[in-house]
Amino acid sequence: MMGILEGLKREIIVMVVAMMPVSELRGAIPLGISLGLSPIHSTLISMAGNILIVPFLLKLLHPIMAYFEKTYLFSKTIGWVKRRSMRKAKTIKKYSLLGLFIFVAIPIPTTGAWTGCIIASLLKLDFNKAFLAISSGIVTAALIVSTISYKVFSIIQ
Helix, strand or coil: CHHHHHHHHHHHHHHHHHHCCCCHHHHHHHHHHHCCCCHHHHHHHHHHHHHHHHHHHHHHHHHHHHHHHCCCCCHHHHHHHHHHHHHHHHHHHHHHHHHHHHHHHCCCCCCCHHHHHHHHHHCCCCHHHHHHHHHHHHHHHHHHHHHHHHHHHHHHC
């Protein structure tokens, strides 16, 4: 019984890390492998966690940012996030949903589902199309990160 709870605890940790804005699955996959999960298991849990948050972000980011942008305390921060995201949005504007897919699929810092959702919200992209593009990007990024993580962990073991 304790082994099941311990495994479930590791899976929940990996899923939560995959949902977080900075780490997303880029941090969750190697974390899961380092916690003893198989690379495939870690990848699937990370993808699920990263995709799970996308519909909420697509629906809620725009109204939340609009509200906080009007407050004294958060207006500068929201303005900075919007400006930063819109600089990255130039490619997405040019290539539309393909650009959004590529943006999310490239596993480097400041790209990923969270920034992709911010940009999709700011550009007022169709929810279903944006969800499909972002989810496809997450799957592609997961395959890249899991392959690299597997190679790295194979070398150091």
